[in-house]
Amino acid sequence: MRYHNITKEDMLNGDGLRVVLWVAGCSHGCKGCQNPITWDPKGGLEFDEAAKEEIYEQMEKSYVAGITFSGGDPLYQGNRLEITDFVKELKEKYPKKTIWLYTGYLWEEIQDLEILPYLDVVVDGKFILEQKDVSLKWKGSANQRVIDVKKSLEAGSVVLHD
Template sequence: MRYHDITKDDMLNGDGLRVVLWVSGCSHCCKECQNPITWDPNGGLLFDEKAKEEIFAELARDYISGITFSGGDPLYSGNRSDVLKLAREIKERFPGKTIWMYTGFVWETIADLEIMKYVDILVDGEFQVEQKDTGLYWRGSSNQRVINVPVSRAEGKAVLHCE
């Protein structure tokens, strides 16, 4: 897996102060995407042990609420296995931290992926400039949903996270 950045003390990509991993690779290529530089799966830097330890050092801070996977798309085919392994390890080492994930895929097509066992909140759907709304929390267009993953998995349907 490759990535473009690790941001710290982020307040825009999920609830609370978060560390954000911006992965490389996206097949959606949304019109007017805010991060088109992340589309190339060969762009950015190789995600290695040093990058993982940087994330873990941030997650060890009491005031950090958790991690957000963004990009690019963490569920791009070339990222899925590595993101799954990282999410699993984060949940094992930091069970009190939340995992948020942004993806262009919709819940109904990814609900059964193993990674969803570790995700707390999913922001799903492609960004659609025609539905852009700067007044929304944690998403860019009104077609995107902020989904409570554990409740959705239990109920067998997408259940929105209260905003």
């Protein structure tokens, strides 16, 4: 897996102060994407132990609410195994911190993935330029959904995060 950046003390990509891992690789190609540089799965840097340590260092801080995975698409086929393993590791190491994940896939396409029970919130759906709305909280276009993963898995259908 490759990544482009690790953002520290981010307040735009999830609830509270967060660390954000911007992964490389996306097959959606959304018109108007704010990060087209992240589409190439061979772009960016190798996600190595030094990158993990940088994230752990941030997650140790009491005021950091959790981590958000964005990109690119963390659920791009080439990322799924490593992202799943890393998310499991983070949930075990920091059980009180929240894990958010942005993906262009719909909940209905990913709801059975192994990673889901380890996530707290998923923002799903492709970015649609014609539905762009800068006033929306935690999402870029009106079609996207901010989903409470635990409640959705329990209900067997999408429950939105409040």
